[in-house]
Amino acid sequence: MALIVGCAKPTFRTFYxxxxxxxxxxxxxxxxxxxxxxxxxxxxxxxPVMVVLHWTAIPSLEKTFDAFNNPTLPEARKAISTAGTLNVSSQYLIDRDGTIFRLMPDSIFARHVIGLNYCAIGVENVGSESAPLTKKQLLANENLVRYLKTKYPIEYVIGHYEYRQFIGTGLWKESDPNYLTEKTDPGKSFMKRIRNRLKDLNLKGAPEKK
Ligand SMILES: [Zn+2]
Known part of the structure; x- marks a missing residue:
């Protein structure tokens, strides 16, 4: 079933x-x-006041869906299970060809970024360090962020690797100061390109590192 998501411009498709x-x-x-x-x-x-962009580090849309589908974390993710057994997920998942899938309502909680889930919509992109995100994914992310900005008071768009820069700000809410992970997704060059395209929205990035 295709849901046509319309905003002033452009109109694009999201599959539920x-x-x-x-x-x-x-x-x-x-x-x-x-x-x-x-x-x-x-x-x-x-x-939501923030959109966090990710890459999946899982090679396909189907495998990513399967990884997110269960409500509880699989055994293999022991490293983060001490922080709760809720499985990871994201509200959106974008395939290599730019097709946008909505996995859950964008106003519902998803576990995808430490310290910020409570105010952040997660957008996962099928890709990894060795399979950088595609031009079609770039366009899809742009369309999606523009749409979300019409729906919510979105102030920030960040790459997952930037999340730790919010530590010490009023937005950071994580009860265990030692619960932190190293992230590189979705790559610095992707963030540079998406920010260029979204310039007119005047969105903020992560605060500068001190
Ligand atoms: Zn991520």
């Missing part, structure tokens, strides 16, 4: 390919919001 969002995932999301981000609420709704 929902991952499981059952009561267990909802409860684990509410728990994560409280325990990790210190936000107590009885639903898993977020108020």
């Amino acid at each position: 390919k929902p991952i499981i969002f059952d009561d267990q995932r909802k409860q684990l999301s509410i728990e994560y919001l409280q325990v990790r981000h210190g936000i107590k609420q009885d639903n898993a709704v977020i108020k």
Whole structure:
């Protein structure tokens, strides 16, 4: 089923390919919001002010969907499971050919970036260090960010590798100061290119490193 997402310009397609969002995932999301981000609420709704761009480091759309689909983390991800058993996911997933899939409503909590999930919409792109993101993905990310900016008061667009620069700012909410991971996605050159294309939106990047 194709959902035509229209904003002033351009119009583009998003396909809805929902991952499981059952009561267990909802409860684990509410728990994560409280325990990790210190936000107590009885639903898993977020108020987005940021879009975080990623690459999957998983070689295909199908395998990425399978990795995100279960509500709980698989055994293999022990390193981050101490911070909660909620599985990782993102609201959007973009294939190599630029097709945009919405995996869950963009106002619902997804675990994709430490310290900032509560205010950030995640956009995953099928790609990796050895398979840099494509021109079609660049265009799709641009369209998607422009659309999200019409829907929410988005102030920031960042690459996942920049997330630690928010430590010490008012936006950073993570209860364990030692819970940090090293990230390189979605690559510096991709962020440079997307920022060039989005210049007119005057979005902020991550604060400068001190
Ligand atoms: Zn990432």
